[in-house]
Amino acid sequence: MTKNHHEIIICGAGMIGLTFALLMAEKKIKVCIVDKNDKESLLKQQDNRTTAISQGSYRIFRKLGIWKKLKNEFQSINQIFVSEGLGSHDINFDHKNLKEGPLGFIVNNKLIKRTLLNEVSKSKYISFKYCTEIFNINNEDIDNSFIETKNVKLYFRMLVAADGRFSRTRYHANIKYYFHDYQQTAFVFNISHTKKHHGVALERFFPTGPLAILPVKNLKINQSSVVWTVDSGVANDDVFKINFRKEFEKKYNNFFGKLISLSEIKKYPLNVFSCYDIFKRNVVLIGDACQAIHPIAGQGFNLGLRDAFILAKTLEKSKELGLEPFNLSLMKSYENMRIIDKTLLVNATHNLNGLFSGSGEFKSLLRKAGLRIFAQSTFLKNQSMLFAMGLRSLEA
Numbered sequence: 001m002t003k004n005h006h007e008i009i010i011c012g013a014g015m016i017g018l019t020f021a022l023l024m025a026e027k028k029i030k031v032c033i034v035d036k037n038d039k040e041s042l043l044k045q046q047d048n049r050t051t052a053i054s055q056g057s058y059r060i061f062r063k064l065g066i067w068k069k070l071k072n073e074f075q076s077i078n079q080i081f082v083s084e085g086l087g088s089h090d091i092n093f094d095h096k097n098l099k100e101g102p103l104g105f106i107v108n109n110k111l112i113k114r115t116l117l118n119e120v121s122k123s124k125y126i127s128f129k130y131c132t133e134i135f136n137i138n139n140e141d142i143d144n145s146f147i148e149t150k151n152v153k154l155y156f157r158m159l160v161a162a163d164g165r166f167s168r169t170r171y172h173a174n175i176k177y178y179f180h181d182y183q184q185t186a187f188v189f190n191i192s193h194t195k196k197h198h199g200v201a202l203e204r205f206f207p208t209g210p211l212a213i214l215p216v217k218n219l220k221i222n223q224s225s226v227v228w229t230v231d232s233g234v235a236n237d238d239v240f241k242i243n244f245r246k247e248f249e250k251k252y253n254n255f256f257g258k259l260i261s262l263s264e265i266k267k268y269p270l271n272v273f274s275c276y277d278i279f280k281r282n283v284v285l286i287g288d289a290c291q292a293i294h295p296i297a298g299q300g301f302n303l304g305l306r307d308a309f310i311l312a313k314t315l316e317k318s319k320e321l322g323l324e325p326f327n328l329s330l331m332k333s334y335e336n337m338r339i340i341d342k343t344l345l346v347n348a349t350h351n352l353n354g355l356f357s358g359s360g361e362f363k364s365l366l367r368k369a370g371l372r373i374f375a376q377s378t379f380l381k382n383q384s385m386l387f388a389m390g391l392r393s394l395e396a
């Protein structure tokens, strides 16, 4: 392969594109990653979010050797309390009910990206083209497929799109998708509080949107990370903006003791993108480029990681069989393996948000009944914990 000819090009060096590259390198398969940013800005990204990493994703990271590089900078989730508004804690998910370890781990996004980038830059199987934005894709002829960038044409046998929610690769490959704007905004920030969190996460559902408070590892202060979803009408209201802390305190209700401080606040408009096709010719979509879901259940990254993991296994099979990276039968089998997991989570998060946001007597009754049924059924609780932990295989 020459400098501009690659078997596999990955577009996007987010958490999914980088992990996919490492999974391929583990199988001794060469890849080239392109990203529109330079290395400096990828390292300095203004992402203040944390990610709830499921047990399943943790196991993938551990096998790849990524987990130990996080050097204990993660917080285990031991329990999750779920309630309607400030009601008593209707459901308590406890890791002790299953013998699978913590329910998940909270890790800072900047740390994950820095660690992945470091590992990628050490691998002899991965080349990197920074400041390279895809302007067009030409793959009418699979044997002469290339992407156009500002300065150069890059030839590929397979293009893996991992360029996120607003994927341009998806657009250039003409892959259609379902889109819905939730008209909601997620406010993301950290808080410090007087009491210890003991690895407890909290999810409170309000008619204006859900509030998630996630435990953060910090040896100096008691800290949690907040994802507070609010209807965009409310979020843009001047009175709400002025009273932000007061409004938050009402919903937080001293759960971990008195609120001490709030960090800088970042806003994320919420929407869903879900592709009708996972691949088209020799372009395949993974992570948010394929399905970007509501963060209500903290599952977007975990779902994307499963895409990356199973696609890497599929491409390993192509290699073992002496086939081209793009092989129609193997890609169809990849699609079959992923379709249930994707469809289920896109629909579940969409419906959960619909049910748990919004006012109205009927919805409120439904929510309360639903939570009560759940709370009383150990079977339902354990099964949903296993799904959320990424330990239930949804491969067809």
Ligand SMILES: Cc1cc2nc3c(=O)[nH]c(=O)nc-3n(C[C@H](O)[C@H](O)[C@H](O)COP(=O)(O)OP(=O)(O)OC[C@H]3O[C@@H](n4cnc5c(N)ncnc54)[C@H](O)[C@@H]3O)c2cc1C
Residues within 6 Å of the ligand: 011, 012, 013, 014, 015, 016, 017, 034, 035, 036, 037, 049, 050, 051, 052, 053, 132, 133, 134, 162, 163, 164, 165, 167, 168, 169, 186, 188, 227, 268, 286, 287, 288, 289, 295, 298, 299, 300, 301, 302, 303, 304
């Ligand atoms: C508020 C919030 C909280 C969340 N919390 C959780 C959670 O707790 N757990 C969980 O599992 N998920 C969570 N998610 C979802 C998770 O953040 C995403 O699923 C994940 O970050 C997607 O990663 P990605 O690599 O697919 O895409 P991105 O992170 O969007 O990466 C895309 C990459 O592609 C590059 N790129 C874009 N366009 C181009 C182009 N034209 N040419 C070249 N390069 C390009 C970008 O520079 C970037 O590096 C949350 C999401 C939100 C909004």
